[in-house]
Amino acid sequence: MANIHKDYYLTEVDKNPNTIYCMHDLMGEQDISAHQHEKGQFLYTEGGVVHVSTEQKTYFLPARHYMWIPPGVVHSIHPSSADVTMRNLYFPVEANENPFYAQKGIYPVNDLLLQMIIFSNRWSGDIDQTEQSSYRFALALKAILPEVSLYKLPLALPYAKDKRLASVIKYMGENLSEAIVFPAMASQFGLSERSLSRLFQGDVGMSFIQYLTIQRMMLAVQLLLEDKMSVKEVASMVGYNSIPTFSTTFYKTLGVRPSEYVKMKGALGLDVMLA
Known part of the structure; x- marks a missing residue:
């Protein structure tokens, strides 16, 4: 599994504004410097904890939890270990979205969501509407977040x-x-x-x-x-x-x-x- 390159965050995620972008990769020794996206970010990690720093707070993302980062939020990512793997899905903004997607937060991952994350491991890069089954599955993952994310983890300072x-x-x-x-x-x-x-x-x-x-x-x-x-x-x-x-x-x-x-x-x- 190759290490993440910084340019991917700056050039690839928003290149196609209407696609869902998927990336699973090993962090290695590398921090991800401050950046932002036009898409909303679903971030799940394995192999250690990750600190996500915004302009106001530092968030602490432990195992079996995910973080939702709304579009336009400047953030940097700092893994605690070279063995951390990040699993990212970036979603275009939809009309009349649930207010849930406008708020940063860290939430537990239940068994249903975990299985959906496991399934997404087969994807890489842009997923567009021509790939109907993958695109609809990814949208379903996003759609259930407000329903399964009832408890926001207060690990932010x-x-x-x-x-x-x-x-x-x-x-x-x-x-x-x-x-x-x-x-x-x-x-x-x-x-x-x-x-x-x-x-x-x-x-x-x-x-x-x-x-x-x-x-x-x-x-x-x-x-x-x-x-x-x-x-x-x-x-x-x-x-x-x-x-x-x-x-x-x-x-x-x-x-x-x-x-x-x-x-x-x-x-x-x-x-x-x-x-």
């Missing part, structure tokens, strides 16, 4: 504009295995608790604990996927002394327990997809 808050957030991200306590953080960065609380709400629209929890869950997913650690080891690495507390927080964020998530990762049918 906005950028801090205030330099003081950016420093706080950077420190948090580098010390997730440690006990990070709000009063101590405020004191360490020369801020009152009230001022730091206002910075979080005013700048990133989240509380300190909400931001910290998502940071920790992002790292937890990455460790579970890539480093083959036990749930107990991962809990410790992301700052939880209590496995039940970690498991409950993970469940509230991702909708599954950490132990279930690891099992799910191993049941994706990747051998079928890569055949």
Whole structure:
């Protein structure tokens, strides 16, 4: 499987505005720099996690989830490993589209959608209306997304504009295995608790604990996927002394327990997809 070339994103996707463009490929060592498309993008990945950065936020795309990127959204793509495979379908904008397609989001992939993704592995490049069965199947995949995507994964973090808050957030991200306590953080960065609380709400629209929890869950997913650690080891690495507390927080964020998530990762049918 050949590595993706950057020019493909810039020259091929929108060359034929009325086609559905399909690309399955190995990322290798390469990040995809900031770009945009006139078509909506369905992005599914295997082999590791991917960060998708827009002008406002960084999104975290783990296994068994997909991301919908609306047309015109400037974004860059950053794989966590050279083994990440991306599966992309790019769809032309249709008249009177469901509002779902105008919103960025990361959603779980259920068994039906997974089988449709597996089926799409046989396509490459442009699919036009002369290829009736393939074109209609791809449109059906797109059409069911609003019906099967009822839960948006909250694994996205906005950028801090205030330099003081950016420093706080950077420190948090580098010390997730440690006990990070709000009063101590405020004191360490020369801020009152009230001022730091206002910075979080005013700048990133989240509380300190909400931001910290998502940071920790992002790292937890990455460790579970890539480093083959036990749930107990991962809990410790992301700052939880209590496995039940970690498991409950993970469940509230991702909708599954950490132990279930690891099992799910191993049941994706990747051998079928890569055949």
